[in-house]
Amino acid sequence: MFLKIRPETPADYPAITQVNDLAFGQPSEGKLVEKLRKNPKFIPELSLVAEINGKIAGYILFFPVVIKLENREEKETISLAPVAVLPEFQRKGIGSKLIQEGIEACQHLGYDSIIVLGHSEYYPKFGFKQVNMWGIKDPFGAPAEAFMALELKEGALEGACGVVIYPDQFLEV
Ligand SMILES: CC(C)(COP(=O)(O)OP(=O)(O)OC[C@H]1O[C@@H](n2cnc3c(N)ncnc32)[C@H](O)[C@@H]1OP(=O)(O)O)[C@@H](O)C(=O)NCCC(=O)NCCS
Structure with missing residues (x-):
């Protein structure tokens, strides 16, 4: 299997x-990506595909968001969502490779942290930790264990107590 991760x-x-x-079994996430692509903050270099022998088998998007701090200042960070792998290609390491290469790409562009709302058992193996240790809150009322963050620079999220503000497109899905 020749796997290539590329923008x-x-x-x-x-x-x-x-x-x-196909991965999510519903059209919401695909539509979300199409809408986010029209948002001026969309970063094509952080919209990555996993290609296997010319076929797109997986996808991941990182999109800039801010944490609205208690002192009303904003801290820039980036959200990981969605990540998807075609059902017939799952459990072959493609999702992990998309996440690992995506993390490196975010680091390369100067981001110091990443946040994710998702499976609480999947993301810790990439270093993500529950956000309540920093006092970061999600605007969706998701279960606490599903909201996680990864510091790309040590201490990057210290003092980042506040609510993550997502672009409206996330709220429309
Ligand atoms: C989640 C997803 C992207 C993982 O991609 P993948 O290529 O299958 O992942 P990998 O092969 O790198 O890793 C497989 C491991 O992920 C874990 N995993 C996969 N789906 C999981 C889930 N829903 N919850 C918890 N762990 C999960 C399993 O532990 C599996 O390990 P195992 O094979 O030893 O049991 C893929 O399953 C997918 O597209 N799912 C549907 C969409 C989705 O849920 N996206 C994530 C939203 S947070």
Whole structure:
């Protein structure tokens, strides 16, 4: 299996929607990606596909968000969502590779932390920890164990007590 992780190109857009639709079993995440792509904050270098022998088998997106601190200042961070692998390609390490290479790409672009809302048993193996240790809150009322963050620089989230503000597109799904 020749696996290549690379940034998306416009030719990948339909396949990316399909990967999300099939992985999640619903059209919400694929539509979310299509909407976020039109948001000026979208970073194509952080919209990554996993290609196997020319076929798009997986996808991951990192999108800039801010934490609204208690002193009303904002701290920039980046959200990991969605990540999706076609059902027939799951459990082969593709999701892990997308996450690992995505983390490196975020680091390369200067981000000091990443947040994720997702499976509480999946992300800790990449170093993510529950956000309540920093006092970070999600705006969706998700279970505490599902909201996690990763510091890319030691201490990056110290004092980052506040609510994460997502772009409206996330609230529409
Ligand atoms: C989650 C997902 C991206 C993982 O991709 P993947 O390529 O299968 O992941 P990997 O092969 O790197 O890792 C497999 C491991 O992930 C874990 N895992 C997969 N799905 C999981 C889930 N829903 N909850 C907890 N752990 C999960 C398993 O422990 C598995 O390890 P095992 O094979 O030893 O049991 C993929 O399963 C997927 O697309 N799921 C549907 C969409 C989704 O839920 N996305 C994430 C939203 S937070």
